[in-house]
Amino acid sequence: MTVNPLDMLIAGLLADDVLVRADAARLLGLTGRKEAVAPLAAYVAECRHCTKTAGIEALARIGDRSVCGVLRRIAEWPNVPDDWYWFFHRGVRAAACVALLSLGDDAGAGYLGELADRKHDVFYAWFAPAILRLKRRSPAVTALKARLTVEALTGEGAGRTRFTNPGTAAMVAEALGLINSDEARTHLRKLAQHQSRYVRAAAAVALVSGGGRRAEREFVAEMAERDRTDFVRIKAAYALAQAGEHNRAQALARFAGSVEDPFDLATTVDALGQLGRREFLPHVRKHLNHQDPYVRQRCVEAMERLGASVRDARKKLNDPDQRVRLSAAQFLVLREARKG
Amino acid sequence: MTTQDLLQAGVGTADITPPRPELLKPTGMGRLVPTRGVLDPLRVEALALRAGGEMAFITTSDLRTLFTEHGMHEELVRRIARRTGCDSRRILLSAVHNHCSSPEAADSSRKAKAALREANEKIISGFVEACAKAQETLRPAEIAAATTELASPVGVNRRMVLSNGTGINCWGAGPIVPFGHWVVGPAGPDSRRVDILAVREPGTRTPFAILTTYHSHPHLYELPYFSGEFPGGVKRRMESLFPGAVSLHASAVGGDIDLHTVHPKQDYEPQQVKWFRESVELLSDRFARTVAPAVPTDGFARPDRLVHEYYTSKPQESPGSSRLTILNIVALADIALVSMPGEIFHTCGLDLLSRSPFSHTFLLGYNGSREGYAPYPIVFEQGSYEVMRGPAPDVDPPGASAYGVRARTWTAQRIVEKTLELLVRLKQNS
Numbered sequence: 041m042t043v044n045p046l047d048m049l050i051a052g053l054l055a056d057d058v059l060v061r062a063d064a065a066r067l068l069g070l071t072g073r074k075e076a077v078a079p080l081a082a083y084v085a086e087c088r089h090c091t092k093t094a095g096i097e098a099l100a101r102i103g104d105r106s107v108c109g110v111l112r113r114i115a116e117w118p119n120v121p122d123d124w125y126w127f128f129h130r131g132v133r134a135a136a137c138v139a140l141l142s143l144g145d146d147a148g149a150g151y152l153g154e155l156a157d158r159k160h161d162v163f164y165a166w167f168a169p170a171i172l173r174l175k176r177r178s179p180a181v182t183a184l185k186a187r188l189t190v191e192a193l194t195g196e197g198a199g200r201t202r203f204t205n206p207g208t209a210a211m212v213a214e215a216l217g218l219i220n221s222d223e224a225r226t227h228l229r230k231l232a233q234h235q236s237r238y239v240r241a242a243a244a245v246a247l248v249s250g251g252g253r254r255a256e257r258e259f260v261a262e263m264a265e266r267d268r269t270d271f272v273r274i275k276a277a278y279a280l281a282q283a284g285e286h287n288r289a290q291a292l293a294r295f296a297g298s299v300e301d302p303f304d305l306a307t308t309v310d311a312l313g314q315l316g317r318r319e320f321l322p323h324v325r326k327h328l329n330h331q332d333p334y335v336r337q338r339c340v341e342a343m344e345r346l347g348a349s350v351r352d353a354r355k356k357l358n359d360p361d362q363r364v365r366l367s368a369a370q371f372l373v374l375r376e377a378r379k380g
Numbered sequence: 381m382t383t384q385d386l387l388q389a390g391v392g393t394a395d396i397t398p399p400r401p402e403l404l405k406p407t408g409m410g411r412l413v414p415t416r417g418v419l420d421p422l423r424v425e426a427l428a429l430r431a432g433g434e435m436a437f438i439t440t441s442d443l444r445t446l447f448t449e450h451g452m453h454e455e456l457v458r459r460i461a462r463r464t465g466c467d468s469r470r471i472l473l474s475a476v477h478n479h480c481s482s483p484e485a486a487d488s489s490r491k492a493k494a495a496l497r498e499a500n501e502k503i504i505s506g507f508v509e510a511c512a513k514a515q516e517t518l519r520p521a522e523i524a525a526a527t528t529e530l531a532s533p534v535g536v537n538r539r540m541v542l543s544n545g546t547g548i549n550c551w552g553a554g555p556i557v558p559f560g561h562w563v564v565g566p567a568g569p570d571s572r573r574v575d576i577l578a579v580r581e582p583g584t585r586t587p588f589a590i591l592t593t594y595h596s597h598p599h600l601y602e603l604p605y606f607s608g609e610f611p612g613g614v615k616r617r618m619e620s621l622f623p624g625a626v627s628l629h630a631s632a633v634g635g636d637i638d639l640h641t642v643h644p645k646q647d648y649e650p651q652q653v654k655w656f657r658e659s660v661e662l663l664s665d666r667f668a669r670t671v672a673p674a675v676p677t678d679g680f681a682r683p684d685r686l687v688h689e690y691y692t693s694k695p696q697e698s699p700g701s702s703r704l705t706i707l708n709i710v711a712l713a714d715i716a717l718v719s720m721p722g723e724i725f726h727t728c729g730l731d732l733l734s735r736s737p738f739s740h741t742f743l744l745g746y747n748g749s750r751e752g753y754a755p756y757p758i759v760f761e762q763g764s765y766e767v768m769r770g771p772a773p774d775v776d777p778p779g780a781s782a783y784g785v786r787a788r789t790w791t792a793q794r795i796v797e798k799t800l801e802l803l804v805r806l807k808q809n810s
Contacts, residue, residue, distance in 0.1 A: 059540075059563050066562050090555040097559045131556035138559065162556070170559035204770035206763030207546040211558060235770065236761040238545035271545060303545065303564065310543075334564050 043357070045369035045376075046075060052366045053083040053095070062091035063363045067370040069098025071377070077102055081110045084136075088120050090128050093135040097170075100139035108145045111136045115148050130155065130162045138170045141181055149180035156187045159197045165208035168193065168215035188215060190223045206236035213239060217246025225256060232263060240267065241275035248283040257283060264288065270295065270304045278311035289315055296323040302332035309335065313342025321346045328352065333361035340367040350375050385684040387712065389521035389579045390428040391589040391626045392513025394506035396441065397421040401606050403495035404483040408444050409602035413649075415486055419607040419657070422481055423615070424506045425628040427579065427589050428464075428514035429712065432685040436470035436710040437511045438591065438717055438744070440628040442608040443475035443503065444482040446748025453706070453748035456504055460511045469690035471511070472708050472719035474744035476631040479599035480607040519581060521588075523683070524676035525715050525740035526576045532666040534610075535571035535596035537726065538638035539764050540564070547762030567762065568727050571595040571637040574667070575742050577715065578676045589626050590618060590675055593742045594667070595634035595726045600659050603652060610639055613664030621672045632743035633722055633729035635753045635766060639663055683713040687810045689802040700782045706749035707799055711806045714739040718799060722746030723766075725755040728792045735800055737807040752785030754792035 049071070052064025065083060068076040077099065084095040096114070099107045118132035134155060137148025152171070155163035163171075168188050174181050193212050194203075202208045213231045216224040231243035244263050247256045257280060264276035274295050281288040292315070295308045309327060312320040324346060328339045340356050353375070356368035397418055398404050405415045424441040437460060446452045453473060461468040475482070483499045485492035539547050540555070541564040548555055557563060577591040598610045608615070611629050618627035639659070691707040708719040716738040722745025733741055753766035760771045772786035 059565065062557070062563060091557055091563060093557045093559070094562060100559075128555060131558075135559065166556050166558045173560075201768040205768035206761060207542070207548055207768075209763075210544055210546050214560075236546075236763065238761060238763075242544060303541070306564075307545070 045357075045372040046071070046073060048369040049366060049373065050076065050079045052362070053079050055362065057362070058087070058089040058091050060362050060366070061087060062094035064366050065092070065095035065098045067366055069094070069101040071370060071373045072102055073373065073377075074102065074104060077104045077107060081107045084114060085110055085119065090120055090131055092120075093132060096132070096135040096139045100142040103143065105143050105145070108140060108143055108147075111140050111143070112145070112147050115140060115151060130160065131166065134162045134167045138167055138174070141171075141174055141176065141178075141184075144176060144178075146178060146180040149184060152184055156184070159199065161199050161202055161208050164188070164193055164198065165202055165211040165215075168211060169218055172215055172218040188219070190216065190219060190221060190227060194227050206234070206239045209234060209236070209239045210242040213242035213246045217249040220250060229259065232259070237267070237269040237271045241272045244272060244276040245279040248279045251283050257285070264291070270299050270301065271307065274299070274304060274308050274311065278314070281315055289317065289320070293320055293323045296327070302330070302335050305330070306332070306335045306338040309338045309342050313338070313345040316345050318347050321348055325352065328356070333359075333364055336361065336364045337367045340364060340371055344371040344374055385432045386682045387521050387523065387684070388430045388518045389523070389589065390514040390517035390519060391426065391579070392428075392510040392517065393423055393425045393626055394509040394513070395421055396424050396443070396503045396506035398483045398495070398499035398606060399502060400495040400498065403486050403492045404499055405486045405604065406444070406480045406606055407482045407484045408479040409599060411602055411604045413604050415604045415606070417605060419480075419603075419605045419653070420612055422606060422608055423612070424503070424510045425615075425626055426507070426510035426514040427591065427628055428511065428518055429686060429710070430518055431683050431712060434470070434686040434688075435464070435466050435515075436472065436686055436688060437464070437466060437514065438472050438628065438710070439474060439507060439510065440591070440630045440744065441475050441507070442478055442481050442612050444477050444479055445475050445746055445751060446473055447482070452500065452504065456507050459504060459508050463508050463512055464515050466511075469708065470688050470710060472710060472717060472744060473507075473747045474630045474719055475722070475746040475748065476611040476629065477597050477599075477722055477746045478607075478609040478611055479602065480605060480609045483606070521579050521682070522582050522680035523577060523579050523712065523715065524678070524680040525578075525742075526674050526676045527740065528574050528576065528670055528674035529572045530574060530667065530670045532670075533570055534663050534666050535594065535598075535634060535637040535639055537566040537568045537570050537636055539567035539636050539759075539762075541567045541762065545762065547759065547764040549765045567759075568636055568725065569730070571634055571726055573730070573733070574671050574674075575740060576671060576675055577740075577742060578680075580680065582682065585677070587622060587625050587675065589628060590622060591628040591630070591742065592618070592671055593630045593632045593744060595632040595729050595743075596637045596639065597634045597723065598631065598639050600639055601652060601656055603649075603656055605653070607656070607660075610660055610663050613660040614667050617664040617668040618672070621668060622675070630742070630744040631722060631746060633720070633724040633732075633745045634726045635723035635755065636725045681713055685712070685810065687711050687806055689806050691798060691802060698776075698782050702751050702783045702785045704749050705795060706747060707795070707802060708747065709799075709802050709806060711738065711810050713810070715742070716740070716803055716806065717742045717744065718803075719744045719747040720799060721750035721754065721795065723751070723753045724792045724795060725753070725759065728754070728756055728796050732796045732799055736803050738803060741803070750795070752787060754787040754795065756792055757789045760789050
């Protein structure tokens with residue numbers, strides 16, 4: 041019996057593993073299929089784990105305003121444990137508010153404003169890039185974006201751990217890249233010296249996002265050549281390739297043949313997929329049976345972008361890892377849509 | 381060698397439940413509401429070991445910590461040594477990092493402060509009493525050790541890696557997944573390994589003491605109650621399966637191992653208490669179901685020699701420093717028992733165990749020294765709650781607080797290497 045790949049993705053929303061459920065939601069969002077809206081709405085209402093923000097993001101991406109009622113309820117009562125000390129409640133509520141804003145509903149602006157008043161990292165770090173990426177120009181969205189200034193992100197009001205914790209520092213780097221002012225770039229150069237390779241990498245990508253100026257490209261080129269970690273060199277090369285330096289893409293392809301760390305390899309494969317140049321398909325395909333399931337998953341998703349045949353994806357429907365199988369199903373759904 | 385040299389062992393327990401819980405609160409995960417009372421009593425256990433004329437005590441307890449910076453560790457060792465005559469360096473202390481135990485005053489009132497003094501005195505005298513009982517019950521004994529792997533999850537790795545490489549805490553401790561990113565997976569292995577030491581009288585079939593060590597950092601939830609939590613549940617369950625035996629349980633090194641994802645927490649206190657109790661029972665049951673059948677029934681031996689090694693970083697620390705590290709190891713034949721700091725990350729503990737020259741090594745964490753998380757270096761680059769303030773500088777700046785507990789990038793590795801150095805030396809001497 042042939043399994044419908046879209047049904048397979050929807051069934052993934054009911055998996056026992058919260059990470060599988062979140063991945064199914066993410067992949068459904070990327071398909072843009074309206075059939076996913078009702079199951080995603082049920083998932084975000086019922087699931088009690090913070091990873092359901094993947095479902096909230098997916099609903100925003102699909103763009104069906106019929107879910108605004110569900111999202112408004114989550115913005116009020118997120119149905120996750122109220123861990124006052126941490127982010128569970130705030131993170132899920134903020135996700136629902138941002139999704140509402142992207143769907144044209146300003147109901148979430150009030151709560152995001154409260155977080156901003158409290159100088160909270162949920163607003164000024166974790167969801168700052170998502171807010172800056174909102175395309176709408178309603179007064180509510182404009183007002184929220186106006187609060188995300190370089191000074192507010194990086195100045196004295198910033199929480200004590202915003203830059204010592206690499207998680208928040210990397211998100212601020214992403215936000216500064218979206219602001220892309222001289223002042224933002226100055227701060228990004230500082231973050232490019234951070235002790236964490238992941239913050240340095242985020243800063244490299246942010247510095248040349250949207251093409252970057254010559255000075256920034258030279259700065260990032262230096263990182264691509266000289267950083268002490270493969271991860272930063274990979275991300276810097278990717279950022280430069282995205283900015284139009286095609287020879288950097290070749291460097292990425294070389295990384296795909298040389299890096300040993302599975303996460304670095306998965307990142308390289310992902311980057312090659314993002315570049316979307318079919319010539320890189322062999323560099324990706326050779327890792328399709330890598331022992332690390334995350335590498336295999338990134339390969340499947342990259343191969344879809346690189347125009348691989350559906351035969352490769354069908355084989356991966358039998359992968360031992362459920363998340364890889366879901367990515368293969370998504371590959372088939374996307375290909376079907378393109379064919380249609 | 382005479383029969384007097386052959387192993388003798390005894391075991392004792394004492395109640396250390398705070399006498400006036402309503403004036404106190406458990407430390408760690410600050411409670412938002414006044415403490416209501418005690419869900420189940422707190423206990424300390426002691427195993428006395430004597431071989432070749434040398435004696436040692438192995439202690440386990442339901443506590444979160446032994447508060448080195450408040451002098452509790454030193455006071456405990458001093459008073460146990462005075463009461464039992466044991467060399468203080470052979471008194472191995474441990475706690476389990478249970479966040480429903482070690483008390484602090486609920487407020488700044490005189491009554492609350494007095495209740496805290498009373499509770500701490502009960503803890504200290506409880507340790508002394510348990511050791512004294514263990515010494516009084518010394519009898520000919522034989523020991524055997526085993527290692528097993530849990531069949532169902534109990535302690536899970538609490539950190540997740542996001543697609544941009546940074547780390548977040550999962551389960552109950554600081555999770556957030558921002559738009560544009562996804563979760564790659566757990567940042568490290570779950571905790572499955574359990575080491576088991578059985579102690580019995582020669583010629584008998586059933587042990588009178590069973591020590592289990594398991595890598596974890598238990599805090600199911602910050603309820604306003606005192607409880608033995610999961611470690612207390614394990615001991616109750618093991619003792620019901622081995623009638624007449626005392627169960628000793630230690631949390632080994634598991635700074636990144638929590639007990640959070642078993643089933644969803646509830647939103648209101650009565651349901652939370654019910655959930656808490658059910659969680660304790662469920663997890664203890666999972667633990668005991670695997671461990672009980674693995675308790676050794678053969679391969680027992682009566683060592684005739686007990687050797688020990690002791691390390692303190694005191695000479696290198698400023699007075700009263702929370703960075704004071706104490707390593708305390710006792711070995712009997714091919715079995716080593718290590719008392720050490722406990723918030724070192726699980727991977728480091730597994731590394732230590734895999735490189736130990738002894739066939740069986742028991743890590744008893746949270747000995748009250750070196751409070752604070754100590755991860756492996758890449759964690760500082762990933763970030764998350766445990767390292768959100770970044771690594772401590774290699775050398776403290778002038779005027780730095782003695783209470784700073786931030787780890788340096790090399791802290792965990794140095795503790796592991798120092799422990800291995802002591803283990804190797806012990807192995808050579810034994």
